[in-house]
Amino acid sequence: MQQLEVFNQGLMSFLQLGSTPAHAVQSMQKQLLDAGFIQLSEVDAWQLQAGQGYFVIRGGKSIIAWRQGLQAVEDAGIRMLGAHTDSPCLKVKPHAEIVRHGCLQLGVEVYGGALLNPWFDRDLSLAGQVQYWDQQGHLREALLDLRKPLAVIPSLAIHLNREANKGMEVNPQKHLPVVLCQAHEDDQPGIAFRKLLANWLQEEGHEVAEVVDYDLCFYDIQPPALTGLKQEYLASARLDNLLSCYVGLEALLAIDRPQEATSLLVCNDHEEVGSASAIGAEGPFLESVLRRMAGDEVAYQRMISHSLMISCDNAHALHPNFPDRHDENHGPRMNAGPVIKVNANQRYATTSETSALFAGFCKAAEVPCQRFVVRSDMGCGSTIGPITSTRLGVRVVDVGVPQWAMHSIRETVGSQDPWYLARALVVFMSAEKV
Numbered sequence: 346m347q348q349l350e351v352f353n354q355g356l357m358s359f360l361q362l363g364s365t366p367a368h369a370v371q372s373m374q375k376q377l378l379d380a381g382f383i384q385l386s387e388v389d390a391w392q393l394q395a396g397q398g399y400f401v402i403r404g405g406k407s408i409i410a411w412r413q414g415l416q417a418v419e420d421a422g423i424r425m426l427g428a429h430t431d432s433p434c435l436k437v438k439p440h441a442e443i444v445r446h447g448c449l450q451l452g453v454e455v456y457g458g459a460l461l462n463p464w465f466d467r468d469l470s471l472a473g474q475v476q477y478w479d480q481q482g483h484l485r486e487a488l489l490d491l492r493k494p495l496a497v498i499p500s501l502a503i504h505l506n507r508e509a510n511k512g513m514e515v516n517p518q519k520h521l522p523v524v525l526c527q528a529h530e531d532d533q534p535g536i537a538f539r540k541l542l543a544n545w546l547q548e549e550g551h552e553v554a555e556v557v558d559y560d561l562c563f564y565d566i567q568p569p570a571l572t573g574l575k576q577e578y579l580a581s582a583r584l585d586n587l588l589s590c591y592v593g594l595e596a597l598l599a600i601d602r603p604q605e606a607t608s609l610l611v612c613n614d615h616e617e618v619g620s621a622s623a624i625g626a627e628g629p630f631l632e633s634v635l636r637r638m639a640g641d642e643v644a645y646q647r648m649i650s651h652s653l654m655i656s657c658d659n660a661h662a663l664h665p666n667f668p669d670r671h672d673e674n675h676g677p678r679m680n681a682g683p684v685i686k687v688n689a690n691q692r693y694a695t696t697s698e699t700s701a702l703f704a705g706f707c708k709a710a711e712v713p714c715q716r717f718v719v720r721s722d723m724g725c726g727s728t729i730g731p732i733t734s735t736r737l738g739v740r741v742v743d744v745g746v747p748q749w750a751m752h753s754i755r756e757t758v759g760s761q762d763p764w765y766l767a768r769a770l771v772v773f774m775s776a777e778k779v
């Protein structure tokens with residue numbers, strides 16, 4: 346396992362490169378190829394070799410990677426890690442241009458449960474997938490990331506709304522259209538957004554005849570940083586949940602010699618919007634890969650019955666200005682280790698058995714761990730854990746690194762906790778029995 350400083354530098358560069366789920370998957374793909382993993386296509390038949398690493402990507406935004414164990418999967422079960430590649434953001438609408446009052450604005454749709462106030466007055470850039478016809482009439486797809494500030498959603502001055510500090514309601518339709526540049530109503534033909542996209546793609550060497558469609562989101566260009574007097578904290582966009590994707594990948598790659606059991610990492614898109622899609626955790630992606638690994642139905646059922654998934658998604662750390670938002674005995678602290686998330690109503694899939702197993706991995710890795718249950722008078726969030734458990738019938742423990750400001754454009758975690766979690770995951774991946 347890498348040392349803490351190197352590990353955190355790797356985490357920060359992963360967070361910065363992963364401006365969209367597609368970019369996060371692209372950077373995982375690169376790391377896996379560099380580590381000797383073989384990319385498989387769902388279109389082909391597979392011949393899996395013991396000890397070899399493989400991965401498969403669906404829709405460009407969900408990925409499953411695994412190292413095949415020396416034993417058959419039905420005899421040893423699978424050690425699974427789960428996370429999600431998406432984060433709340435603002436996506437560009439299909440007919441986005443709005444020209445008014447001397448500005449060209451782009452209409453946006455809110456993806457997921459974003460905390461909207463922090464999106465104002467940020468240096469925003471644009472990234473995502475673009476579909477275009479090339480000069481020969483073929484439909485192609487490009488990944489675009491402009492990596493420079495080019496848009497802003499300005500706040501309204503306090504002088505024009507004296508009540509702003511008493512609670513500012515954000516109406517996404519009225520208040521979020523992004524300002525891209527100055528423009529006048531008679532400029533119309535020169536400012537078509539698809540034309541701008543075509544120019545940007547051509548600058549990157551794509552032979553674009555016409556942009557047909559896109560899946561693009563705005564993001565804050567401020568890079569991740571260590572902060573706090575002693576750099577106790579790490580602040581960044583998309584910590585929920587690219588942090589867990591990175592930690593899971595590092596754990597999988599740290600197992601560099603073949604183990605008896607197969608280790609697997611699944612990172613799904615669409616968690617922030619409920620996971621119901623062909624590439625989300627409620628879809629068939631993981632099950633179809635597992636069924637191919639098992640071969641027949643009996644082998645599949647035997648494999649599931651002694652597999653375990655650790656579903657990693659960040660948890661709410663106790664906020665010192667809002668301590669009453671946590672149960673008095675269950676307020677996770679920063680840098681006090683990964684959090685085991687429990688909910689009697691199955692919003693988390695943790696059972697007392699899987700919780701005890703995870704606590705054991707932490708103990709063996711010599712890292713602390715904490716437990717979270719939401720206040721009894723508040724609703725509880727959820728994650729891919731219960732969905733995967735319900736779909737596959739596999740045992741799951743829901744865990745995560747404690748963080749502040751979940752779903753803000755900039756979130757904060759303790760700078761020790763990702764590394765603690767990675768060490769516990771390595772113990773899990775190499776454990777003889779789970």
Ligand SMILES: [Zn+2]
Binds near residue numbers: 429
């Ligand atoms: Zn999450």
